[in-house]
Amino acid sequence: MSRLATNPLVQLTLWRVREFTREGEALFWVFAFPILLAFALGLAFKSRGPEVVRIAVEQGSGAVELVEALSSGERIEAVLLEPQEAYSRLRTGRVALVVKPGEPVVLQYDSTRSEGNSARMVIGDALQEAAGRRDVLEIRDVRVTEPGARYIDFLIPGLLGLNIMGTGMWGVGFGIVKSRTHKLLKRFLASPMRKSDFMLAFMLARLAFLGVEVAAVLAFGYFVFGVPVRGSILAIAAIVLLGAMTFSGLGLLTASRSKTIEGISGLLNVVMVPMWICSGVFFAYSHFPDAVQPFIRALPLTALNDALRMVLLDGAPLLATAGFLGVLALWGVGSFGLALGIFRWH
Amino acid sequence: MKRYGDVTAVAGIDLQVRRGECFGMLGPNGAGKTTTIEIIQGLLDPDAGTVEVLGLTWEGHESDLRQRLGSQLQETKLPEKLTVEETIRLFRSFYHRSKAVDDVLQTVQLEEKRRAWVAKLSGGQRQRLSVACALVSDPDILFLDEPTTGLDPQSRRQVWNVIGGFRESGGTVLITTHYMEEAERLCDRVAVIDHGQIIALGSPRELIRSLGADHVVEFALEDGVPVPDEALVGLPGVEHVAHDDGKTRLTASRVHQVVPALMRLLADRGASLSELTTHHATLEDVFLSLTGRRLRDE
Numbered sequence A: 001m002s003r004l005a006t007n008p009l010v011q012l013t014l015w016r017v018r019e020f021t022r023e024g025e026a027l028f029w030v031f032a033f034p035i036l037l038a039f040a041l042g043l044a045f046k047s048r049g050p051e052v053v054r055i056a057v058e059q060g061s062g063a064v065e066l067v068e069a070l071s072s073g074e075r076i077e078a079v080l081l082e083p084q085e086a087y088s089r090l091r092t093g094r095v096a097l098v099v100k101p102g103e104p105v106v107l108q109y110d111s112t113r114s115e116g117n118s119a120r121m122v123i124g125d126a127l128q129e130a131a132g133r134r135d136v137l138e139i140r141d142v143r144v145t146e147p148g149a150r151y152i153d154f155l156i157p158g159l160l161g162l163n164i165m166g167t168g169m170w171g172v173g174f175g176i177v178k179s180r181t182h183k184l185l186k187r188f189l190a191s192p193m194r195k196s197d198f199m200l201a202f203m204l205a206r207l208a209f210l211g212v213e214v215a216a217v218l219a220f221g222y223f224v225f226g227v228p229v230r231g232s233i234l235a236i237a238a239i240v241l242l243g244a245m246t247f248s249g250l251g252l253l254t255a256s257r258s259k260t261i262e263g264i265s266g267l268l269n270v271v272m273v274p275m276w277i278c279s280g281v282f283f284a285y286s287h288f289p290d291a292v293q294p295f296i297r298a299l300p301l302t303a304l305n306d307a308l309r310m311v312l313l314d315g316a317p318l319l320a321t322a323g324f325l326g327v328l329a330l331w332g333v334g335s336f337g338l339a340l341g342i343f344r345w346h
Numbered sequence B: 001m002k003r004y005g006d007v008t009a010v011a012g013i014d015l016q017v018r019r020g021e022c023f024g025m026l027g028p029n030g031a032g033k034t035t036t037i038e039i040i041q042g043l044l045d046p047d048a049g050t051v052e053v054l055g056l057t058w059e060g061h062e063s064d065l066r067q068r069l070g071s072q073l074q075e076t077k078l079p080e081k082l083t084v085e086e087t088i089r090l091f092r093s094f095y096h097r098s099k100a101v102d103d104v105l106q107t108v109q110l111e112e113k114r115r116a117w118v119a120k121l122s123g124g125q126r127q128r129l130s131v132a133c134a135l136v137s138d139p140d141i142l143f144l145d146e147p148t149t150g151l152d153p154q155s156r157r158q159v160w161n162v163i164g165g166f167r168e169s170g171g172t173v174l175i176t177t178h179y180m181e182e183a184e185r186l187c188d189r190v191a192v193i194d195h196g197q198i199i200a201l202g203s204p205r206e207l208i209r210s211l212g213a214d215h216v217v218e219f220a221l222e223d224g225v226p227v228p229d230e231a232l233v234g235l236p237g238v239e240h241v242a243h244d245d246g247k248t249r250l251t252a253s254r255v256h257q258v259v260p261a262l263m264r265l266l267a268d269r270g271a272s273l274s275e276l277t278t279h280h281a282t283l284e285d286v287f288l289s290l291t292g293r294r295l296r297d298e
């Protein structure tokens, strides 16, 4: 007890932990935010039957019959509208496609939106069938709803990675800059405190909540959406630990010279937003062109997300993720070392 | 010496603080006190000049020296969400040798507040906590940068008591202030600083004695004819005459003679007083006579 009470690393870490636990807002963002986000996204993409296609039919001769014919199945929801209203709904995305009856039938839709494209196919088929086309090949649908292959299964590991990045970088970055603007760093400098102790404390303090934070997201995914946890807990823990250390190190580096809260906020966004988009949190990064793939793979959040998905969804052993862990470790060690070198104490 | 762009914050200060004394740096805002005390503490690098503390230079002895110094900085805000006790424990952990938390709490009279968050402390209590963090290591030298600025008189006196206690146990104190009462009350020797230079150095008594007289008579006239300085200097006991926003200041040694003589002089000239005050000469008067300005802006 008394050894701990006089150990500077312990005391500095306790300081960081207390700052955090005594700040209600921070607790909310760390624990509630990823769960709310997962919940909202999980509901939005919950596997239902095939999407209902919402379309509008312009008023005109034969329009009423067309609506009836299209609405006969369960997949299409068609409404009869004045042309102006129909286009306004198309523009705002309330319908995916507008049908203009006549010879030929005109289909208007936005080909850059996936809803538009799928509506084009569904309506095309329905119109042809209504006009008497017979399929020459029989096709049967088998829908994938098995846990592990749905969008929510893809999403939960991504959100976990995102959260580890966010809490690490915001927590460390803000903590450092606040200490700097409050001249607390200068006061520490006037004492014989070891500089590396100070920085390590920021990283260690992250560990205090990491377990709870990760468990909250995983348990939520598991119990609410049945997202599987196939790999070993130990492998997950190791990846999460390394990820948390890496992003604390990046937070240290980002904050190593900032003098204001506004400055650090901007800088953190510049560092993190590209990873929000590119690192496969909400959608797979294979959508990006081949030329940029190597850069995306070199990002720490990409490595963390890939490692987490491998272990959580595929049940891969820790060793299989060694490449990703190597990328993470390089970022972590590199940024900690660089931060120690260029850190501004006042 | 220290420059910030065009501003020369410290233009060349040469001083020696003796072991066991309380040395004060007195000067108005922007005089260069903070810059000087932070250079001495090895927190800022001077552009030119050398510093020796406890016979050692900062180069190569930093960690040894830091173990032996206690510091309170002017602008530090201690973590708001720690309690008083936790804060002291944190700073205490940095030192090889340190006092018990309870002793420090008692020294600064914050025992009842030990479980209170720093955010909930009054200005005076925060300042005492700040001094407590400087005292935890039982330092050889205590550096204090404007420790009582902005405090009410009672809180100020409490801080003075803490410093007094440290002095009695043999510690050396280097303190900056822009309150002349503080310098007079606490310091064995004072350096009066203005525009980054020492403009006077000595014990408070010596400095006041350098005015040539130990009283100040200040008066203002009801828009009458101004009295020429020559007439005032001729009054018995008057050493020096100065004017300060509408008032006339006489530095004098024998108030009981000066005041009646002044009244007669004014009566003869048909002028009448709108204000008359007298006080013992202070370091404020020393500063005023050296620079023509007051220590504080108000």
Ligand SMILES: Nc1ncnc2c1ncn2[C@@H]1O[C@H](COP(=O)(O)OP(=O)(O)O)[C@@H](O)[C@H]1O
Pocket (backbone or CB within 6 Å): B004, B007, B008, B009, B010, B027, B028, B029, B030, B031, B032, B033, B034, B035, B036
């Ligand atoms: N970091 C800085 N950058 C630029 N100017 C500074 C800086 N610190 C102090 N100064 C300037 O140096 C002068 C002395 O400041 P300081 O030492 O803080 O005075 P004091 O403590 O006596 O009020 C002031 O004119 C101040 O504006």
Ligand SMILES: [Mg+2]
Pocket (backbone or CB within 6 Å): B030, B033, B034, B035, B074, B145, B146
């Ligand atoms: Mg100052």
